[in-house]
Amino acid sequence: MADSFETDVVVIGAGVIGLACGRALAQAGREVIVLEAEDQIAMHTSSRNSEVIHAGLYYATGSLKARHCVNGRRMLYSFLDADGVAVKRCGKLVVAIGEKEAAELGAILARAQANGVEELRLLEGAEALAMEPALNSEVAAAIHSPVSGIFDSHAYFLALQGELEDAGGSIAFNTPVLSGAVETGQIRLQTGGDTPATIRARTVINAAGHRALAIAAAIDGPHTGHLPTPHYVKGSYFGISGRVPFSRLIYPMPNTATLGLHLTIDLGGRGKVGPDAEWLPEDAAPPFDYRVDPARAAVFHAEVSRYWPGLTIDRLTPDYAGVRPKIVPRGAPSGDFRIEGPEVHGSAGLVNLLGIESPGLTSSLSIADHVAELAG
CATH class of the missing domain: 3.50.50.60 (FAD/NAD(P)-binding domain)
Incomplete structure (x- = not known):
């Protein structure tokens, strides 16, 4: 009973x-x-996920995501410091390849500033390359967010x-x-x-x-x-063997489903890239299959090498995956x-x-x- x-x-x-x-x-x-x-x-x-502390750059001003990300980041850093949880305020670059992407950075910067994100700077391509020399020389501009970080989640x-x-x-x-x-x-x-x-x-x-x-x-x-109606998006990650020649998080321009295949370096110095966005069938429901398809390495390499041309595909190894709970369908904002x-x-x-x-x-x-x- x-x-x-x-x-x-x-x-x-x-x-x-x-x-x-x-x-x-x-x-x-x-x-x-x-x-x-x-x-x-x-x-x-x-x-x-990526274990990233987000600044609050991308979310619609006035949204719950913008409000809670900015407030939550400040609260989280204070909590981690007070509790002795490992954290690194490494900062991140959002990089634009070519002039077309560079023209879109202004809107991201304005939105982030309206959201209350601190210490942001819009960089010329040369400034970004001086900070991270392994970037593609075709990086035309970047946003530097010093308040972004990583931690031991x-x-x-x-x-x-x-x-x-x-x-x-x-x-x-x-x-x-x-x-x-x-x-x-x-x-x-x-x-x-x-x-x-x-x-x-x-x-x-x-x-x-x-x-x-x-x-x-x-x-x-x-x-x-x-x-x-529930929707689910699987995001896979690939680990990177060997030393990663960056000191900051590197993000490409975002898309409607994710913030792009970004490069993260964890607290142990290990690099990883992801997540991608694989929309699961409409009837998908938990439990989910978290295995990473090794064949996705080709897409990862193609995307990441746009901003890091020195990456070779043999350095990518299937790592882990997560599934994001969505309440909007594919193609919607x-x-x-x-x-x-x-x-x-x-x-x-x-x-x-x-x-x-x-x-x-x-x-x-x-x-x-x-x-x-x-x-x-």
Whole structure:
């Protein structure tokens, strides 16, 4: 027979967003249980990305992505410094090849400045090459963002978990949410796993990442009439053997699905490039196949060698992949985060976090404060 109990707050999902939300609510004095379907934290989107701290260059001014990326970056650097998590403010260059691309940099710079991004500089090609001599000599211009960086995201996740638990919160692993319903004064959840349970909570935060839309649909209530269609984009990464002749992150011009096949150097000095954008079939659903197709190396080499002509294809090795949860279809402009409480969807006590893709990692602490406000 399934257990049955009541609690104040349930957070669904122990990825970075769920951990940050759980921490914020626990530190505000709420009784918090985080339900995680896997047997450990941050198994999917949170841990399968570039580990970049984004400045906030690209996102539409006034959007949740712009607001939370800029605020979240500042909060994240402070958190990492205070908790002793490894971080490097290496900066990045967004490079334009040829005059056509160079003409587009002005709009990115203006948007970034409107978003409140600090210390930006528009460089001539010669200035960019002086900073990073291995760049293509056809780089006509670049944006230098000194506040971009890299960090140990896994140590960050553990720090969030530790602070959540120190504040009295807990995580229940191997506990998938199967269904539920919005009831008077509470939300009822049915969980599976080895110890199925019926949980009634005053507040439910749906931060389930890939499964957030499916879980939202499985909880009966007025919000189900407000749910978008899920889409998924797989992004693969290739590692680079040998020394990488750059000291900063190198980004090409962005496209509608990703920020391009960018070059990242991790804290250990290892280089990698990615992610690409492989739209999965419309009926795709988790769990996903995270294997990287070695044949994609040719496309990676062609794209990356536009800004790094010294890269040879034999240095590329399949590394890892992630899948971004999208709430807009292929070909549409990149959508905003959807962080929706009862005033939007009508289901009392429920906050849904939908389409939390990049820059979700950078934005996590700011998103958590936003959710804590919505949760009362």
